[in-house]
Amino acid sequence: MSFRILNAGDTALTIEFGEHIERYLLTAVAALDAALARAIDRGELHGIVETVPTFRSLTVIYDPLLCSRAEIEPVVTTHAEAALRSSAARDEQRRGRVWQLPVCYGDEMAACGPDLDELAQACGLPAAEVTRRHASVTYEVYMLGFQPGFAFLGDLPERLSRPRRSEPRLRVPAGSVAIAGTLTAIYPWESPGGWHLLGACPVPLFSANWPQAALLLPGDRVRFRAIAATEYRLLRSEMPKLRAAAQPPLAFLVDGEADR
Amino acid sequence: MNAFLEIVSPGALASLQDLGRPGFRRLGVPRAGALQPDWLRLANALLGNAEDTPAIEFFVGGLAVRALDSPVQLALAGNFSAAVVGADGCRRLDSWRSVTLAPSETLRCGMLSPGRVGYLALAGVNIPKQLGSASTYAPAGLGGLDGRCLSPGGRLPVGECRAGQQMLRTLPALDAAPIRVVPGPQEDYFTAASLACFLGEAYQISAAADRMGMRLDGPVLRHRPEKGFEMTSDATVPGSIQVPGQGQPIVLLADGQTAGGYPKIATVISADLPRLAVLAPGQYIRFAAVSVADAERAARARAAALHALIAGIGPLVEAGRLDLQAIYAANLVSGVVDARELDPVAWTATPGQDSPPSRWEGG
Numbered sequence: 001m002s003f004r005i006l007n008a009g010d011t012a013l014t015i016e017f018g019e020h021i022e023r024y025l026l027t028a029v030a031a032l033d034a035a036l037a038r039a040i041d042r043g044e045l046h047g048i049v050e051t052v053p054t055f056r057s058l059t060v061i062y063d064p065l066l067c068s069r070a071e072i073e074p075v076v077t078t079h080a081e082a083a084l085r086s087s088a089a090r091d092e093q094r095r096g097r098v099w100q101l102p103v104c105y106g107d108e109m110a111a112c113g114p115d116l117d118e119l120a121q122a123c124g125l126p127a128a129e130v131t132r133r134h135a136s137v138t139y140e141v142y143m144l145g146f147q148p149g150f151a152f153l154g155d156l157p158e159r160l161s162r163p164r165r166s167e168p169r170l171r172v173p174a175g176s177v178a179i180a181g182t183l184t185a186i187y188p189w190e191s192p193g194g195w196h197l198l199g200a201c202p203v204p205l206f207s208a209n210w211p212q213a214a215l216l217l218p219g220d221r222v223r224f225r226a227i228a229a230t231e232y233r234l235l236r237s238e239m240p241k242l243r244a245a246a247q248p249p250l251a252f253l254v255d256g257e258a259d260r
Numbered sequence: 261m262n263a264f265l266e267i268v269s270p271g272a273l274a275s276l277q278d279l280g281r282p283g284f285r286r287l288g289v290p291r292a293g294a295l296q297p298d299w300l301r302l303a304n305a306l307l308g309n310a311e312d313t314p315a316i317e318f319f320v321g322g323l324a325v326r327a328l329d330s331p332v333q334l335a336l337a338g339n340f341s342a343a344v345v346g347a348d349g350c351r352r353l354d355s356w357r358s359v360t361l362a363p364s365e366t367l368r369c370g371m372l373s374p375g376r377v378g379y380l381a382l383a384g385v386n387i388p389k390q391l392g393s394a395s396t397y398a399p400a401g402l403g404g405l406d407g408r409c410l411s412p413g414g415r416l417p418v419g420e421c422r423a424g425q426q427m428l429r430t431l432p433a434l435d436a437a438p439i440r441v442v443p444g445p446q447e448d449y450f451t452a453a454s455l456a457c458f459l460g461e462a463y464q465i466s467a468a469a470d471r472m473g474m475r476l477d478g479p480v481l482r483h484r485p486e487k488g489f490e491m492t493s494d495a496t497v498p499g500s501i502q503v504p505g506q507g508q509p510i511v512l513l514a515d516g517q518t519a520g521g522y523p524k525i526a527t528v529i530s531a532d533l534p535r536l537a538v539l540a541p542g543q544y545i546r547f548a549a550v551s552v553a554d555a556e557r558a559a560r561a562r563a564a565a566l567h568a569l570i571a572g573i574g575p576l577v578e579a580g581r582l583d584l585q586a587i588y589a590a591n592l593v594s595g596v597v598d599a600r601e602l603d604p605v606a607w608t609a610t611p612g613q614d615s616p617p618s619r620w621e622g623g
Contacts, residue, residue, distance in 0.1 A: 006445035009527030010555030012497045014445050020492055052285045052495040054519060059495035061285070064530060064559040069552045145493060145519030148289040148400040152493075189400050206287070208390040208402060214287040 032083035096219035097256030104232035149206025168194035263330035271322025281393035303381035306335035321371035338378025384419015449523035480507035499528035
């Protein structure tokens, strides 16, 4: 395994470890991210605004008035080489918290999962079997992006894997539980979107009032629990209160420490 | 004293923006903030506000605001004129200056031209921050007044007015030079012909332009067949130029999503992104490739030019009156600007250049 350094203008560079979603790439990205955070803390890297970990790369955003590419690239390269060595050595599952999130699937309330029947047909499975399988595995948060608090979760059971919709929806409701490719996710906010909608989750995923703002963080694991429409409506009515609270809804945390 | 500015009409679209909320892209939160941060800084400097004080960013025109029971001091940045309407009649004024509204007076902003973005800064405005910024990011309800864009009846708490009015003695240059880009991160997804086309042809700002991004219309850019147009998502930055399957580029702006799965042919350099972001739909642009080092030099040149403009702020002189001190100051400022020409990067291209910008340079 190696890496490439890609140009992203005069405010960022991207260290790319690979092209696909693979555990060893996630491990290398996390190792480099942590190493750069320590280097910044020690004062070895000036002018870094933030770092953005993804499935397969780390983007380092900097202020060109405070530092230059020529200054940061050698430091970043050294740490990327070290991250590769360390991630090769320990290629284990990353530690994180475990969440159990309730989902009202489309067979309970069609408005919650308008694509469930179509998807079931495409998979050659009854709708109830699609939702059973979707809720049968423990997913890992690979990265956040696209929207505040949008967590890309994987891997989906192989049988449920489908390409994105050919016609993206102009409006996907907030809370929609969706799948595409080998991934599943919950849309925290209403937006356009091309994933298949199976159900809805009545738990807020992001609030500026919480210490970490995002409920799910990279490395966390997530299980889904199917709920009936009545429970969904009840939980949904609680959402504004949960968002206004000073802590995220830790009632859904089934393992691990609240603080990360 | 509780002074308020009331929104009479937001016009096409208006929101509160400061310099944005960096540091949260890893959680999927875009930086947001002013599309033209230099104009925000100039507007705040006209009032003696801190440079990152939130201001009203508005599109197209039609913004109207009213002082309630106390006077409110404002500063206007962008290319527009405005009218102050009160019980005694109406006075007209141009932008790049401050003005004080007496109680019950209304400021009506005219149409922006050229460009699509203007700023109205407010003396002593006080807006709570969320995640370190008051910038409105409406898709997730962050910042602004209750996380929303401004609507009629919205009230912004403001502070004391300063004695007298200030003006900008030298206006920001209208620069028609090509928009400079650094090729990549995914230039290897495109055919050589498409790379040449991207740098050689004119592209038009389409009507699909907002705070998240602008779609450009022009010659179709083709992905290499063996690479395709979908990849595993990686991080984007403001200025990333994504090219989806249909081949029309999209430039991501301040509110643009933090990650994406379309290959990015190039990145607009930080010095030129504000120039691009304020252009109105229908306008044509050309791109020119520069190296990262050249882009960093351009960033410093832009900062120096802004510093010179701010240094040239002085007491308001109404049009038609001669002020020797103002003329003297203006000459001093243009002297500073001329000094920038020693830096070849800031002036690599001439306005209206016809020939295709030369080549793809390495980073």
